[in-house]
Amino acid sequence: MDRSSRSRSRGLAQVVAVAAAAALTLAGCSSSSGGKKAEGGGTGTSAGKADTPRMKVALVTHQGPGDTFWDIVRKGAEAAAAKDNIELSYSADPSAGTQANFVQNAIDRKVDGIAVTLAKPDAMKDVIAKAGAAKIPVVGLNSGLADWKKLGLLQFFGQDESVAGEALGKKLNEVGAKNAVCVIHEQGNVGLTQRCDGVKKTFSGKLQTLYVTGTDMPSVKSTITVKLKQDKTLDYIVTLGAPFALTAVQSAADAGSKAKVATFDLNKDLTGAIQKGTIQFAVDQQPYLQGYLAVDSLWLYKNNGNYSGGGEQPVLTGPAFVDKSNVDRVAAFAAKGTR
Structure with missing residues (x-):
């Protein structure tokens, strides 16, 4: 397939995904003051809140200690759960083995649905198959775009x-970067590796990779500082999460480096740093939306038989750039914990 065909296909997929996301939101948010519970579970809502039978949903992620990105995901999931009359349980651990145990626990509790991240898909394959055998629908969010269909996830x-x-x-090319380092804070996480690989594919300058232990922020800071002292020609640090970007700013100051910082993902402090100019820009994937749609989709599937993308296309929540030109508007939502 040539480049133009790939672009058209990608554009079509994004149109389908956006339309599906809109359908999910509209269907999940519709309400009627006189709504009645439909037969067989029903789709009734009352005053914006579902009056369908109580559901149990488990959300399992690879969140590491102190990673505020996942607080936003969880907030979105909890908003959907409150609207849909869902009892939501949240479990998280960077270890794929522990994540698999959390999913098994959810199966044992006979939940009505499971939402899961696939940062390390091979480790989750067997337990997701067990969920399928138990006829528990599983949806994916955040990590696992290349693997969700192979593992039998619904959406x-x-x-x-x-x-x-x-x-x-x-974007690095546009701002004139020549020598950048991509900081990976969790080894083995396929999504993080894909990010750095993607940067390398289009960046015309030199790109180095630096591995740090994301669960130990003092170590992250010192490792980046040492790298900047060793290579004075580095002019950009690319981090893969908001907390690491903020730490990289400190590292550059400690190293006496003029390297600028760009990152993936947002939080309230990160948008403030963009406003101040200490961080140049961020790629936003809307974690609140990921959590919200994942949980809401399980309600829609159980009560309406709805699923997005025809079971073939993902619902894309990003990427979008946040920089000086639009950060003020985004910051208002970040302060509420929804961006």
């Missing part, structure tokens, strides 16, 4: 990490 909500990385690489 996926997130961004194409390779496309996001390619977009950031082009």
Whole structure:
């Protein structure tokens, strides 16, 4: 397939995904003051809140300690759960083995649906198959775009990490970067690797990779500082999460480096840093939307038989750039914990 065909296909997929996301939101948010519960579970809502039978949903992610990105995902999931009369349980651990145990626990509790991230898909394959055998629908979010269909998930909500990385690489070209380092805070996480690989694909300068231990922020800071002292020609640091970007700013100051910082993902402090100019720009994938749609989709599937993208296309929630030109508007939502 030539480049133009790939672009048209990608554009079509994004149109389908956006339309599906809109359908999910409209269907999930519709209400009627006199709504009645339909037969067989029903689709009734009352005053914006579902009056369908109580559901149990488990959300399992690879969140590491202190990673505020996942607080936004969880907030979106909890908003959908409150609207849909869902009892939501949230479990998280960077270890794929522990994540698999959380999913098994959800199966044992006979939940009505499971939402899961696939940062390390091979480790999750067997337990997801067990969920399927138990006839529990599973949807994916955030990580696992390349694997969700192979593992038999019903739907996926997130961004194409390779496309996001390619977009950031082009942005580095636009701002005149020549020598950048991509900081990976969790080894083995396929989504993080795809981001750096995407940057490398389109960035015309030199790109280095630096691995840090994301669960130990003092170590992250010192490792980046040492790298900047070793290579004085580095002019951009690319991090893969908001907390690491903020730490990279400190590292550059400690190292006496003029390297600028760009990142993937947002939080309230990160948008403030863009406003101040200490961070140049960020790629936003809308984590609130990922959590919200993942949980809401399970309600829609159980009560209406709805599923997005025809079971073939993901619902894309990003990427989008946040920089000086639009950060003020985004910051207002970040302060509420929804961006």
